[in-house]
Amino acid sequence: MNFGFTDEQELLRQEVRKVLDAQAPMAEVRRLAETPEGFSRELWKQMGELGWLGLTIPEAHGGAGLGWVDLVVLLEEAGRSLLPSPLIATTLAAATIADAGSALQQARWLPRLADGTAIGSVAVLEAGDRLDPAGIQMRGAPVGDGWQLGGEKRAVLDGAAADLLVVAFRTGDGAEDIALALVERGAAGLRIESTPSLDATQRVARVHFDAVAVLPDAVLGTPGRAAPVLARLLDRGAVAVTAEAVGAAEQAVRLTVEYAKQRVQFGSPIGRFQGVKHPLAEMYVDVESFRSLLYYAAWCLDEGDAETTRAVSMAKAYASEAFSRIGIDGVQLHGGVGYTWEYDIQLYLKRSKWVRPTFGDADFHYDRIARIRTEAA
Amino acid sequence: MDFHLTPDEQAFRDEVRAFLDELLPPGRHPSDPEFLSTWQRRVREKRWVGFSWPREVGGGGGSIMQQVILKEEMAKRRAPALGTCFMGLAWVGPAIIEYGTEAQKQRFIPDILDGKVQWCTGYSEPGSGSDLASLQCRAVRDGDHYVVSGQKIWTSIAMWSQWMILLVRSDPAAQGKHDGITCLLVEMDSPGLTVRPIRNMSGTSIFAEVFLDDVRVPIEQRLGAEGEGWKVTVSALAHERSSIAEVEGLLRKLDELVELARASTKNGRPALDDDGIRRRIARFETRIAAMRMNGMRFLTKQLKGEPLGADTSINKLHRAALEIEMGDLALEIQGSDGALEKEIDGGRWQRFALSWPEVVIGGGTPNIQRNIIAERVLGLPKD
Structure with a gap:
């Protein structure tokens, strides 16, 4: 071990x-x-x-x-x-x-x-903002041996820079009738619209499909059988976002600790007061804890372990909740300067707003954990 | 990063499992007295009592990983404890092994391993709880004895113990408040020593007050040098068990909570179908898993010989929150009946919901754990 x-x-x-x-x-x-x-x-x-x-x-x-x-x-x-x-x-x-x-x-x-x-990216989410296969509503219309795509994908990471998109679409009415295809930048009918994000260090785009052709050689795997591939993609996405969240949240804690050490009020560094000290300790506990969950989830991914989905959901659920709180508490513990453009802590708060929904928020993942537990029993 | 066991570790796990299969077949009730005495004899023969202690004092010399495997497998099977002298095995024994004289080791260690005695811990005082080093219980040297006067409180199982590890102030003039503290080993039937149980909010008594009135303690029952008591104690508390077994205990509680939610009704449906309740249970499960994975990380550090520092405070905070919130959710799921003493399951959840202070307050309150993390890990200034 x-x-x-x-x-x-x-x-x-x-x-x-x-x-x-x-x-x-x-x-x-x-x-x-x-x-x-x-x-x-x-x-x-x-x-x-x-x-x-x-x-x-x-x-x-x-x-x-x-x-x-x-x-x-x-x-x-x-x-x-x-x-x-x-x-x-x-x-x-x-x-x-x-x-x-x-x-x-x-x-x-x-x-x-x-x-x-x-540069590549993945286009999964649609207006319904659902991550499960039922959330994929974009229907591929069969044309010859291939498909034609119409509709819109949202929250596509770095979509504006992408040369290549992995696009999820639906081939039939069955819950799992999902396909994945490669669509290249510049394809006829493809329009990519940058959507300004709260966190300007993290770009996302809306991608419009107007009769975009998908030839058979652009389909990944077997059309209509890609739901498990999509599920693994979502697990990897959640791990990736959580990994960045560990580093970002840890840095938010560090910035706030440093500030609490040097900011003097009532004749003392404010980090001496338990009203400041205790929330900082809680922030640390949370970062270390979702870090542990993340490491295990990443190990499960590498091993193809049967526990992967549960492990991933635990890491992302914990991170989504805790980083949001850390962003808010970090700004709050900075006092007035935390609200300024000049101080960096606000950038971490904004990052937490992107981390929370991306590849599933806490409720989404807690629901998955609950389902795994109650179905197993 | 690798969670697989080595072949040696697997072999040890198989040995533990085979032993548990033999002694704990399904249907065997671990509270049957005859079974318990067989169990204790057999695990003693295996040297699993005091498993982490050196073999030369009668322990098992088990590696850290073997200890973890043993604890985990036992917890999964709800096996009875290894040995019966809880505090003797947890920290009194380790302190004696580290600081005791040869004579002390020979006198005390075998009885702890064989469960012939019960030890209690006389640390806290009415005026010295979280601020333990301010303790006032006084010891004055009189020839080859110390004469001890003062009061201890929150002394678990004092009423069933024959011995107490006691912290006293031997030098009130010492410079720092951690100096001038000495550690004594005291017989509970010493003249001048009285025990008064404290009834707690669940109606039972685990703790007691201990009054010492000119109790004479021979100097050969001093553990470590005079004035070294703080060091002895701190090292003893550092032997507190890792959280691996606690995690298994919490997971069992979680299973029971899920079953309670399945069997209970909320708004005309099984409570387990309620999204709010499901998410709270999933949050518990996540937090318990975080404890487990934190424990694995700390264990890895220990195996590499790195000091644990304040890391153990992280899991203490998780455990505190879980003990409180899980009991609370159980009562909430029970609705109006949750407020009754024993309407459901004979009041099992009510007792659980009223017993969290035993683990949440003992060994340092959550706020003390937060101070430890803030000061020792984050480097914030002391109060």
Whole structure:
């Protein structure tokens, strides 16, 4: 039994931290957040060269062939820095292609996603904001051997930057009649609309489909049988978002602790007062606890463990609730300056608003946990 | 990161399981006195009593992982405790092994392992609870004895104990308040020592007040050097068990809570179909899982030889919240009957809902745990 990281993983963490501290300090993150594209193409290229983008992509396709536990290390550090980049979106697209794509699809896309020459994302959510297969209402109309897609996808991570989208659609009325297809940027009838987010370091888009053609060779796996692939995609997405949340929440706690140490009122650093000390201790307890749940969930993903869904839901449910509270308490404990644009704590509060719903909020995941428990009994 | 057991660990787990299969077949009731005495004899033969202690003092020399495996497997099967001298095994014994003289080890350790005695813990005083180091119980040296006068309180099972590990102030003039404290081992039938049980809010008595009036304690019953009592105590409390077995206990409670919700009605439907109740139960389950995974992380640190520091306070806070909230939800699910003494299940949940202070207050209240985390981990200034 070993619930720690390997020396290699610790080295990866140090490397990521060093690069991000140098290339993406908070001043740079704030600058990028004001740019139209929202992230640095230059740093993106460097991330590709460093092997970060292909971390979980098989070696045969230009990746490092590592697991989600390794990815967690990278994402924690990205979250700490609030690094704006299509890292999660691209990783999820690549993982889905590696999961269900044909040899040809994998050979075509994975090397490009691994080195960063292509940016990927996943288009699942629709107006109903439901993550289960029933939430996929976009119906593919059969045309020849392929399909034609019409409708709208929402909250597509880094959609405006994406060269390639993994799109979920419905092939029939059955609950599980789901298909996944690859749709390329510039496809006829595809329109991508950037939707400004509360957290400007995290870009999302609305994607409109107007009779977009999906040829048979663009479908991932067997059409109508992709529900399990979609389920695994959602589990991976929840793990990725939670991993960034661990780093971000930890940093929010650190910023607030530092502030409480130096801010003097009533002749004493406010961190001496239990009214400040105790909420900070609770914040720490929560971060450490959803961190533990996350590590276990990532390990389950790598092992294909039967407990994966339950483990993922626990991590995301806890993180969604706790990070939201940490964002609010962090700002509150900063007092008036926490409300200012100048202080960084507000950026972490905004990140928590994005983390909460993305790949399922606490209620969604608690419902899954309850279902697993009561159905097993 | 790897949650699999090594082949050696698997072999040990199989040994434990085979033993439990033999002694605890389905239908066997662990409270049957004849069974209990067989159980205690057999686990003593296995050296699973004092399993973590060195073999030369009669312990089992079990590795940390073996201890975890043993505890986990036992908790899953609701096996009775290993040994009967709870506090002797939990921290008095470890303190004697670490600080005791050879004579003390020979005198006290075998009886603790064989369950021939019961020990209690005389730390808290009326004026010294969370601020334990302010204790006032006085010991004055008189030849080869200490003469002890003062009062202790919240002394669990004092009325059933033969021995007490006692903290006294031997040097009131000492500089720091942690200095001048000495640790003594005191016989409960000593002249001048009286015990008065305290009735708690559930109507039962676990704790007592202990009054000491010129109680004479031979100096060979001092544990560690004079003035070293704080160090002895702190090291003894550091032997407090990891939370692995607590997690199993909480999971069993959760199972019972789910069954209660299944059997109860809310708004004309099974309470277990109610979204609000389902989510609260799922939240408990998540928090218990967090305790388990936190425990695994702390264990990994321990195995690497890193100090645990204040990490154990994290799970103490979780456990406190769970003990309180689970009992409370049970009564809430029972509706109006929840407010009755024993209308449902003979009042089992009512007793549970009234007994959380035993684990929530003892060993440091939640606010003390928050102070520990804030000061020792986050580095915030002390009060």
